[in-house]
Amino acid sequence: MEQTTSNYSYSNSNNSKNEKNINLNDIKQLKSKYYETELEKEGLNSLVESLKTKVRTLQQQIFVQESSIQLTQQLKSEKEILLEQVEKYKQKINDSDLQLNLIRKELSSLREDNNDYIRKYNELQQQNVQLQQLNNLLELDKQQLNKKFRENDEEKIILQTELKQCNEQSNLIENVKDEIKTSFEKLDSDYRRLQCKNSEFELEIENLHCEVKRLREKCVLQYHEVDESNKLNDKLKNDIKDLQRLIVEQDRILREKNQQENGIHPAYCNVCNKYIVGVRYKCGHCDDYDICSNCETSNHNRNHMFIKIKRPIDTIGNNKFGKSTLLPEFQLIEQNEQDIDHKVVCNVCHKNVRGVRYKCGHCTKFEICTNCEAYPFNLHDPTHVFIKIKRPVQIDSNEILLPSEFRSIINKSSNI
Incomplete structure (x- = not known):
């Protein structure tokens, strides 16, 4: 790198000396050299950078x-x-194997329990179905009860x-009772008056008997005294x-009234x-069978x-209906x-x-209860x-x- 810099300075000095003699080709060459030097410079810079990175990596490796x-x-x-933990884990694994065996046993028992639970669950399901059916029946019963409650x-x-x-009728009955009491009092007074008349009739009958005896004695005396007066004797007889017939008739009338x-x-x-005194019960299916009110419950x-x-009727025991x-x-x-229940x-x-049902024997549609x-x-x-129907x-x-015929007899006897 120092050589390149020295060459570059040397070329520059030469260029300064021969500046006027340089032509365009030289300038181009210089430019190309400049570019080459720039490229070399960049390559050196990249090399420096790579060396720095290597140093860093070496430092990092160290x-x-x-x-x-x-x-x-x-x-x-x-x-x-x-290693110590591995030993501990081995012991734990052994313990876990033991626990696993225990768990397997418990699991088998739990499976059996589960099967029992499943069976019981099925039974409970069946019972639930039955309970549902019962609930439906109870709902129906409830509806019926509600209907009955409404009807009630x-x-x-x-x-x-x-x-x-009924209260109104009871008030009417009370009024009727008061009227009946007054009528009973009136009947009682009439009964006493009739008893007085009955005693008077008995006295008259006794007087008539005495008169008959007296007339008989008189007739006997007259018969002995006057033998010749046959016409008078026949008349007296x-x-x-007539007197005897009158006495018998009055006696019968008094006896019937008394009855x-x-x-x-x-x-x-x-x-x-x-x-039979009071009420007479006559069987409608037997031949001449009568009972009184005291024996009415007989077998x-x-x-x-x-x-x-209720009223005495003399002819029933003597006519054809009695037999x-x-x-x-x-x-x-x-x-x-x-x-x-007689359904009436x-x-x-x-x-x-x-x-007991009471049906009128004279009417077609009249029934009363006891x-x-x-x-x-x-x-x-x-x-x-x-007619008493049991x-x-x-x-x-x-x-x-x-x-x-029987009804006409009862009506005649009731009008006496």
Whole structure:
């Protein structure tokens, strides 16, 4: 590089001396040389730079070698540490193998438990399906119960209206009771008056008996005294017969009135063998079978119906009906005897007739229940009699149960 600089200075000095003699070719040569020197300068600069980089790399390598020595020492120490850790890790691996075996055993047990859990889960799924079905059934039951509750509310409203009507009817019944009390008091006074008249009639009968005896004695005396007066004797005999007939007729009338007032029926009870007083029950299917109100619960045929007769009727025991069946045979309807429902409505309280049914023997469509029949006042025609029906039977609604002759006899006896 120093040679190039010296050559360059030398050429410059020569150029200065021979400046005038230089032609254009020389200038071109000089320019080319200048460019070459510039290129060489640049190459030298690049070479210097490369040498600097090599020096730096050498310095770095030296530094790296020094650091590598330190690293080797550190690596040795770390190697020892790593060997110790490897031993520890080997022990840990052995321990982990043991733990792995234990874990495998636990895993097998867990698999078995899992299978049990799966089986139980399937069972629970089945139970869940069953519970879902039960829930659906409960929903249906709930809907039905809600429907029943609504129906019960409607029935409650209906019952409240019926209760109001019953209260009104009870008020009417109370008024009727007051009227009945007054009528009973009046009847009691009439009964006492009739008893007084009855005693008067008995006195008159006794007087008539005495008069008959006196007339008989008088007739006997006159017969003995006047044998010739046969016409007068015949007349007296006729008078005596008329008086006797009059006495018998009055005695019969008084006896019938006494029976009517005291409720004595001209019939014996077939159970206790006593005169029937009060209410007379006549079987409509047996030949001449009567019982009183005390023996009405006797063990008679439960399928038979009884005619309930409140007023004494003298002709029933003497005519053809006393020896024949008054009611036809009806087809029974089988039901539970603990709760008998006759499937008919009471014409008084407008409720279903349960237990004992009372059907009018003179009318086609008049039924009453036990509670309404027990009222002390008349709810129907007092000349009609009721038929007591204990078991449900099929009866034509347009059929009158009692024969017309029997009904006419009852009506005549009621008008006495």
